[in-house]
Amino acid sequence: MKRQVNRELLVRSVCYAIERKQAAEALRKANDELEIRIAERTTQLAKTNEELKAANKAKSEFFTNISHELRTPLNSILGFAQVLQRADNLIPEHKESIDIIYQSGNHLLTMINDIVNLSKIEAGKMHLGPQYLPLPEFLKTVVEILRIKAEQKGISLTYQPTSSLPAVIHADEKRLRQVLINLLGNAIKFTEKGGVTFKVAMLHVKESSAYPEASIRFEIADTGIGIAPEQLEKIFLPFEQAGNSRNKAEGIGLGLAISQKIVQMMGSILQVQSQLGEGSVFWMDLDLQVVTGIPRSHPSLPDSE
Numbered sequence: 001m002k003r004q005v006n007r008e009l010l011v012r013s014v015c016y017a018i019e020r021k022q023a024a025e026a027l028r029k030a031n032d033e034l035e036i037r038i039a040e041r042t043t044q045l046a047k048t049n050e051e052l053k054a055a056n057k058a059k060s061e062f063f064t065n066i067s068h069e070l071r072t073p074l075n076s077i078l079g080f081a082q083v084l085q086r087a088d089n090l091i092p093e094h095k096e097s098i099d100i101i102y103q104s105g106n107h108l109l110t111m112i113n114d115i116v117n118l119s120k121i122e123a124g125k126m127h128l129g130p131q132y133l134p135l136p137e138f139l140k141t142v143v144e145i146l147r148i149k150a151e152q153k154g155i156s157l158t159y160q161p162t163s164s165l166p167a168v169i170h171a172d173e174k175r176l177r178q179v180l181i182n183l184l185g186n187a188i189k190f191t192e193k194g195g196v197t198f199k200v201a202m203l204h205v206k207e208s209s210a211y212p213e214a215s216i217r218f219e220i221a222d223t224g225i226g227i228a229p230e231q232l233e234k235i236f237l238p239f240e241q242a243g244n245s246r247n248k249a250e251g252i253g254l255g256l257a258i259s260q261k262i263v264q265m266m267g268s269i270l271q272v273q274s275q276l277g278e279g280s281v282f283w284m285d286l287d288l289q290v291v292t293g294i295p296r297s298h299p300s301l302p303d304s305e
C-alpha cells in the first residue's frame with residue numbers, strides 16, 4: 001500500500017516536473033517571440049521617426065524656399081503701395097483702395113512669416129539670439145506699436161510697468177517682441193468694449209548665479225469676448241481658433257502656437273485664464289539675465305531668420 005502511494009507520488013511529481021518544464025518552455029518561446037516583435041516594432045518606429053524627420057525637414061525647406069518666392073513680389077507690391085499712398089493727387093476712393101492693397105499685403109506677409117516660423121520651430125531650426133536689451137524702452141516701443149490699433153477700435157490700452165524694472169537685460173529682442181505683439185494684438189482684436197491692460201511686474205531677483213537673474217511677469221489682460229473652457233487647451237495648437245467666424249477671418253490661428261513654443265524655448269510657459277463674455281488674461285514669467293556693467297563692445301549673436 002505504502003509502495004503504491006510512493007509510486008503515485010513519484011508519477012505525480014514527474015508529471016508536475018514535465019508540466020513545469022513545458023510551461024517554462026512555452027514561456028521562454030513566448031518571451032523570445034515578444035522580444036522579436038519588440039525589436040521589429042522598435043526598428044519600425046525608428047524608421048517612421050526618421051521618415052517623419054525627413055518629411056519635416058523637407059516641409060521646412062519647402063516653406064523657406066517658397067516663402068522667399070512669395071515675399072519678393074509681395075515686397076514690391078507693398079513698396080509701390082506705399083509710394084502711391086504718399087501721392088497727393090489721389091481721389092479719396094483711389095486712396096482707400098491703395099490703403100486696402102497695403103493692409104492686405106501686410107497681412108499676407110505676416111501669415112507667410114508665421115508659417116515659416118512654425119515650420120522652423122517644428123524642424124528644430126529656430127534658435128534664440130540673446131542680445132543686450134534696454135527693457136523699459138523696448139516695452140514702451142512695443143506698446144506704442146499696438147496703441148494705434150487700440151485707438152482705431154476705440155478701446156483703451158493701459159501700460160503698467162513696475163518701477164523696479166532692470167534697465168538692461170539679456171534676451172532675444174525679436175522673439176520677445178513677437179510674443180508680446182501677438183498677445184497684445186490678440187487682446188485688442190478680441191475686445192470691443194473696455195480695454196487691454198499690460199502689466200510688467202518684477203517677481204524676484206536671483207543673485208546666486210554668476211549674473212543676477214530677474215524673474216519678470218508679463219501679463220496681458222482684456223475685457224473682451226473671452227474663451228470657453230473647452231477651447232482653452234486647443235488655442236495653443238496650430239491653426240486652432242475659437243469664437244466666431246468674423247474674428248477668425250483676421251488670422252490663421254498660428255500666433256499662440258508660435259508664442260508658446262518661443263516662451264518654452266525661453267524656459268517658461270505661456271498661461272491663460274479666461275471667462276467667456278468677461279475677458280482673458282495671458283501671462284508668462286520669464287527669468288531674464290540682468291546686465292549690470294555693459295562691456296564696451298557687445299557683439300550680438302547673429303539673427304537666425
Ligand SMILES: Nc1ncnc2c1ncn2[C@@H]1O[C@H](COP(=O)(O)OP(=O)(O)OP(=O)(O)O)[C@@H](O)[C@H]1O
Pocket residue numbers: 114182186187188190222224225226227235236240241242243247248250251252253254255256257280
Ligand atoms: N485675448 C483673447 N481673447 C479671446 N480669444 C482669444 C484671445 N487670444 C486668443 N484667442 C483665441 O485663440 C485663438 C488662437 O489665437 P492665435 O493668436 O493663435 O490665432 P489668431 O489670432 O486667430 O490668428 P493669428 O495669430 O495667426 O493672426 C484665436 O483665434 C481666438 O479664438
Ligand SMILES: [Mg+2]
Pocket residue numbers: 182185186251254255256
Ligand atoms: Mg493671434
